[in-house]
Amino acid sequence: MKTETLYNVRAALPxxxxxxxxxxxxSATARxxxxxxxxLDLSYxxxxxxxxxxxxASQNAPLYVFVHGGYWQALDKDFFSCLAPAFLKAxxxxxxxNYRLCPEVTLAxxxxxxxxxxxxxxRHGGDYGYxxxxxxxxxxxxxxxxVAMMMCEGGVAPLIASAASISxxxxxxxxxxxxxxxxxxxxxxxxxxxxPAFKSPLADVPxxxxxxxxxxQAFHRQSQLLAQKWQKQCxxxxxxxxxxxxxxxxxxxxxxxxxxxFQMVIRSGVAFRRQAP
Numbered sequence: 001m002k003t004e005t006l007y008n009v010r011a012a013l014p015x016x017x018x019x020x021x022x023x024x025x026x027s028a029t030a031r032x033x034x035x036x037x038x039x040l041d042l043s044y045x046x047x048x049x050x051x052x053x054x055x056x057a058s059q060n061a062p063l064y065v066f067v068h069g070g071y072w073q074a075l076d077k078d079f080f081s082c083l084a085p086a087f088l089k090a091x092x093x094x095x096x097x098n099y100r101l102c103p104e105v106t107l108a109x110x111x112x113x114x115x116x117x118x119x120x121x122x123r124h125g126g127d128y129g130y131x132x133x134x135x136x137x138x139x140x141x142x143x144x145x146x147v148a149m150m151m152c153e154g155g156v157a158p159l160i161a162s163a164a165s166i167s168x169x170x171x172x173x174x175x176x177x178x179x180x181x182x183x184x185x186x187x188x189x190x191x192x193x194x195x196p197a198f199k200s201p202l203a204d205v206p207x208x209x210x211x212x213x214x215x216x217q218a219f220h221r222q223s224q225l226l227a228q229k230w231q232k233q234c235x236x237x238x239x240x241x242x243x244x245x246x247x248x249x250x251x252x253x254x255x256x257x258x259x260x261x262f263q264m265v266i267r268s269g270v271a272f273r274r275q276a277p
Contacts, residue, residue: 003177006218009071009141009247019248026082026255030055034084039128044120045113047100052117053077055084055094056129062161062269063130065095065121066254069141069167072110073102073183083255090257090266093130095121099146103183107172107194111153114146118156134161136269140251144168148196148226157202162268164208166254166261167219167247170197170226174218197229206236206268210261212245219247236271240264 010016031038039054064087068075077096087094099113118135125132137160139147144165150156151163172191175181192198201207207230209223220241227239242250242261253261 003174003218004179006216007175007178007180012216013246013248016248020079023079023082023251027079028081030081030084034088037088038081038084044097044117047113049098049100050113050116051077051098052121053081053096054128054130055081055088055096057088057091057093059129060125060131061091061093061129062134062136063093063095063121063125063132064136064138064265064269065097065118067097067099067114067137067139067143067146069139069143069251070101071180071184072107072142072145073180080251083251086255086257086262090262092136092266092269093128103185107184107186107190111146111149111194114150115153115156118150118159122159133159135159136161136265137163138166138254138265139164139168140166140254141247142169145170145172145194145196148201149194149199151201151203151205151207152196152199154202160203160205162206162208162265162271163203164210164265164268165223165226166210166242166250167212167215168209168222168226169219170222170229171195197225201230201233204234204236206238206271207234208238208240208264208268210240210242210250210264212242212247212250214244214246215250216247236268238264238268 077098122132137147211223253259
């Protein structure tokens with residue numbers, strides 16, 4: 001099977017616009033329902049897309065930070081407010097981060113955006129009432145890649161309490177052969193530099209690698225590769241195949257309080273907090 005077919009999610013899922021509409025509608029409802037607990041479009045940098053949304057639970061609640069997907073070139077935080085109700089009901093605060101997109105910036109610059117957002121969040125916990133000393137990272141697809149990249153960043157790795165990557169991309173070399181690379185502009189060297197699978201994690205914290213059961217074998221192999229590469233360095237690494245889910249519907253499980261994915265994410269964070277001094 002051609003690499004393009006394995007990685008082109010929108011081509012593989014002709015009903016993807018319905019998924020986007022479901023997310024957008026649910027997110028609009030969540031922002032209205034939880035308006036008193038939300039702080040929207042907070043700036044963590046000077047660029048227009050360097051913004052994040054906060055949904056705040058009880059005082060000093062653990063903070064989960066979600067990084068969206070879209071092959072580093074599409075989508076927006078506004079699609080993912082729909083995740084907030086589950087976290088708020090579980091007593092967790094949630095930040096949803098935007099970042100600049102390709103081709104206006106490179107993948108390395110996008111990683112800088114996420115690093116900058118995490119530093120900002122760590123400094124402003126007291127201002128908004130969440131625990132800024134320990135951040136729980138969540139990412140989907142390209143966002144899953146960025147979460148793994150942050151685990152390899154010395155400047156922010158000490159801030160990370162737990163991490164979960166859903167349908168993440170960890171070896172970017174296959175993308176060179178796809179149409180997505182028209183905007184990513186990867187070559188062999190830049191793909192290597194931006195591939196977490198060829199880096200060492202500096203944060204030995206609970207890490208969950210999840211992938212939808214119905215996704216292409218390419219996405220399954222991506223998570224299997226990182227699990228193999230990092231298993232000795234991340235003693236609390238777990239994997240999950242999300243039953244009945246494809247690349248897009250997998251993320252719906254993160255907004256479901258009763259789903260196995262959501263419960264594993266919360267348990268990972270709790271496990272770390274018990275160990276913390």
